[in-house]
Amino acid sequence: MAQLLEVENLRVGYTEGDREIAVVEDVSFTLAEGESLCIVGESGSGKSVTALAVLGLLPRPLEVIGGSIRLRGRELRGAPEKELRAIRGKDVAMVFQDPMSSLNPVRRVGDQIGRAILAHRPRTPRAQVRAQVEEILVRVGIAEPRERMRSYPHEWSGGMRQRAVIGMAMANDPAVLLADEPTTALDVTVQAQVVQVLADQRAATGAAMVMITHDLGLVAQIADRVAVMYAGRFVETGTVWDVFDDPRHPYTRGLLDSLLTAQNLGARAYAIPGSPPSVHGRPDGCPFAPRCGSPLRTDACAEGRPTLELLTPGHAAACTPLTAMVDA
Amino acid sequence: MSPVLGPTPAGAQPRDGGRERSALEASIDAIRAEGLTVEFTSRRGTRRQTLRAVDGVDLTLHQGETLALVGESGCGKSTLVRTIFGLNPIAAGQVSVFGQDVATATPRQRLAMRRRIQMVFQDPFSSLNPHLTAHEIIAEPLRINRVYSRERVTELFEQVGLTRDSFGKRPAEFSGGQRQRIGIARALALDPDVLVLDEPVSALDVSVQAQVLNLLADLQERLGLSYLFIAHDLSVIRHIATRVAVMQRGRIVELGTRDAVFTAPAHPYTSLLLGSVPVPDPHRRPAALATSPS
Numbered sequence: 001m002a003q004l005l006e007v008e009n010l011r012v013g014y015t016e017g018d019r020e021i022a023v024v025e026d027v028s029f030t031l032a033e034g035e036s037l038c039i040v041g042e043s044g045s046g047k048s049v050t051a052l053a054v055l056g057l058l059p060r061p062l063e064v065i066g067g068s069i070r071l072r073g074r075e076l077r078g079a080p081e082k083e084l085r086a087i088r089g090k091d092v093a094m095v096f097q098d099p100m101s102s103l104n105p106v107r108r109v110g111d112q113i114g115r116a117i118l119a120h121r122p123r124t125p126r127a128q129v130r131a132q133v134e135e136i137l138v139r140v141g142i143a144e145p146r147e148r149m150r151s152y153p154h155e156w157s158g159g160m161r162q163r164a165v166i167g168m169a170m171a172n173d174p175a176v177l178l179a180d181e182p183t184t185a186l187d188v189t190v191q192a193q194v195v196q197v198l199a200d201q202r203a204a205t206g207a208a209m210v211m212i213t214h215d216l217g218l219v220a221q222i223a224d225r226v227a228v229m230y231a232g233r234f235v236e237t238g239t240v241w242d243v244f245d246d247p248r249h250p251y252t253r254g255l256l257d258s259l260l261t262a263q264n265l266g267a268r269a270y271a272i273p274g275s276p277p278s279v280h281g282r283p284d285g286c287p288f289a290p291r292c293g294s295p296l297r298t299d300a301c302a303e304g305r306p307t308l309e310l311l312t313p314g315h316a317a318a319c320t321p322l323t324a325m326v327d328a
Numbered sequence: 329m330s331p332v333l334g335p336t337p338a339g340a341q342p343r344d345g346g347r348e349r350s351a352l353e354a355s356i357d358a359i360r361a362e363g364l365t366v367e368f369t370s371r372r373g374t375r376r377q378t379l380r381a382v383d384g385v386d387l388t389l390h391q392g393e394t395l396a397l398v399g400e401s402g403c404g405k406s407t408l409v410r411t412i413f414g415l416n417p418i419a420a421g422q423v424s425v426f427g428q429d430v431a432t433a434t435p436r437q438r439l440a441m442r443r444r445i446q447m448v449f450q451d452p453f454s455s456l457n458p459h460l461t462a463h464e465i466i467a468e469p470l471r472i473n474r475v476y477s478r479e480r481v482t483e484l485f486e487q488v489g490l491t492r493d494s495f496g497k498r499p500a501e502f503s504g505g506q507r508q509r510i511g512i513a514r515a516l517a518l519d520p521d522v523l524v525l526d527e528p529v530s531a532l533d534v535s536v537q538a539q540v541l542n543l544l545a546d547l548q549e550r551l552g553l554s555y556l557f558i559a560h561d562l563s564v565i566r567h568i569a570t571r572v573a574v575m576q577r578g579r580i581v582e583l584g585t586r587d588a589v590f591t592a593p594a595h596p597y598t599s600l601l602l603g604s605v606p607v608p609d610p611h612r613r614p615a616a617l618a619t620s621p622s
Contacts, residue, residue: 042533042534042535042536043504043533158401187400187401187560188400188560188561188562188601188604188605189400189600189601189604190400191604191606192603192604192606195606195617196616196617199616199617214533214534215606216534216608217605217606217607217608218606219608220606220607220608220609220610220612220613221606221607221610221613221614221617222617223610240610241610244608244609244610245610254535255534255535256608258534258535258537258538259534259563259608260538260541260563260564260566260567261563261608268542268545269537269538269541269542269567270538271535271536271538271539271542272535272536272538273539275503275504275505275506275533275535275536276503276533276535278503
C-alpha cells in the first residue's frame with residue numbers, strides 16, 4: 001500500500017533563552033490509505049502536539065524544530081501558509097476533543113458546515129451547499145436535519161455537536177482524519193455512538209485516521225496499529241495485536257496491567273509508581289527508567305536514550321535491555 | 329491535644345474516640361434519602377417551568393460501604409449530592425445524615441453534620457486555591473474549626489502518601505495525582521465518617537488513577553470511612569463499589585450489589601451503559617466497528 005502520510009524524526013519544541021526544550025522528539029510513523037493508527041499516551045506526553053504539528057497548527061511558542069512531514073510525498077514542514085490552508089480540511093481534517101470549542105457559538109450549525117464546503121469549493125451554488133449539509137447531517141445520524149441545521153451549537157447536546165464536527169471534518173472527503181480525543185468529553189453511551197459514526201464515515205470514504213487517545217479500550221476497538229507515547233517519544237509501536245497480546249515495553253505493560261478489568265476485581269489495582277516527568281524534568285536516559293519496575297532494568301537505563309528498535313517485523317520498542325536481548 | 333468542639337464533656341473524647349461509637353450509633357445509616365425530590369423553577373416571561381432534577385429518590389449509604397452512583401451528565405447526580413449537603417431546597421421527601429434530617433437541622437446541628445461528611449472534587453486543578461501552599465490548604469479546615477496543630481497536618485500528609493518536604497509547595501508544583509491526594513487530605517482533616525467523592529479519578533492519567541484508588545481503599549480500611557462514590561467510568565466502579573446505584577433522569581433505575589448489577593443488570597439503561605464501555609481487548613472487537621476493506 002502506498003504511504004499517505006509520512007512523519008520522520010519529528011521534533012517539536014520551543015526555545016527558552018538559548019536553550020531548546022523539546023516537547024516531542026524523534027517521532028516517526030507512516031500511515032497507509034485507509035489505515036487507522038492510534039497514538040496512546042498520558043496528558044503531557046506530546047500526543048496532541050504531534051497531531052497539531054502535522055497540520056501546521058502549533059500554538060506559539062511551539063514549533064517544528066526537526067524532521068519531516070510528508071503528505072503523498074509532498075513536504076509540509078515549512079510549506080507556505082496558503083498551501084497548508086488548501087490542505088487543511090480537504091486532504092487532512094481534524095476533530096478536536098471539545099466540540100463546543102470547535103464550533104462558533106454565534107453561527108448556525110448548518111452555516112458552519114456549509115462554510116467547510118465553501119472553503120474548498122467556493123463556487124458551489126447555495127442550494128447545493130444546503131443539500132450537501134443536509135446529507136452530511138443525515139450521514140452522522142442527526143434526525144430532522146433540515147430543521148436542525150438552523151440551530152445554534154448551544155441548542156445541541158454534546159454528542160450531537162461532536163457528530164456535527166465529525167460531519168464537518170468529513171465534508172470534503174479528506175484522505176486523513178486526525179482525531180484528538182474525540183470522545184473523551186462525552187458520556188459513555190454517546191461515546192459509543194460517536195465511535196460508530198467515525199467508523200461508518202471511514203468505511204464510507206476510506207479515510208485513514210490518526211486517533212489520539214488515552215483510552216486503551218477505544219484503542220483495542222478501532223486501531224490497526226498503535227504507537228505508545230511517553231515523555232515526548234514513541235516507546236512502542238506495532239499492530240494492535242502486537243501491542244495488546246505481546247506488550248514489550250515496561251510502560252506499555254504497566255498501562256495494560258493497570259487496567260481495571262473483571263479479572264482483578266476486589267484486588268488492589270496495579271499502579272505504576274510515580275508520575276510522568278514534566279517537560280522540564282525529563283531525565284537524560286530512558287524517560288521511564290525512574291518508574292520502571294522491569295526485572296530487565298539496569299543502571300545503564302539512566303544513561304543513554306533508548307531508540308525504537310524492531311523486536312519482530314513491525315513491532316518495535318525503545319528499551320535498551322530489550323534491544324540487547326534481541327541482538328544477542 | 330486539640331480542643332474538642334461542641335457540647336462534649338471536656339476530655340471525654342480523644343480525637344479518634346469519635347470512631348468508638350455506641351452500637352446504636354453504628355446501626356444508623358450514614359446517609360438516607362426517602363422519596364427525595366428536588367425541583368428547579370425557571371421563568372420564561374410569565375410562564376413558569378418546573379424541572380424535577382431529583383425525582384423520588386430512595387437511597388441509603390450504610391456505614392463502611394462504598395456506594396457508587398452512576399449516571400450520565402445531567403441525570404441529577406450532582407443535584408442529589410448538593411441536596412445531601414443541604415444546599416438545595418427539598419420539594420418532597422427527606423434526606424438525613426446519621427439520622428439527622430438535613431432540612432430541619434439547626435445551624436449548630438448542620439455544622440456538626442458537615443464535619444462528619446466531606447467532599448472530594450473531580451478536578452484537582454480547580455478545587456485547590458492556587459495561592460495557598462499545600463500546608464495552608466490542609467490546615468484551613470482545621471483553623472476554621474480551631475483545632476489546628478502542625479502535627480495533625482503532618483499526620484494527614486502522611487496518610488495520603490505525601491512527604492513533609494512538600495508542605496511549602498503550591499498546587500501548580502504538584503502533579504494531578506498529588507493534587508488529588510491534597511484534596512483527599514483536606515477532606516480528611518476534620519476526621520469525617522463519610523466522604524462524597526465526585527469523580528475523584530476521572531481527571532487523572534490512567535497510570536495514576538490506580539494509585540489514587542488504592543489510596544482510597546487503604547483509607548477506608550484504616551479509618552472505617554463510608555464512601556458515596558460518583559463516577560461514570562464503569563471499570564472504576566466495578567473495582568471499588570460495594571453496591572451500585574444507576575441514575576437516569578432524576579430517578580434511581582437500578583440498585584444492587586456490584587456483582588448483581590454488573591453480571592445481571594435488570595434495567596435496560598444499565599445494560600446500555602455496560603454495553604457502551606469499549607473492551608480493552610482487540611480480540612473482542614464489535615463487528616460493527618470494522619472499517620478496513622481488507
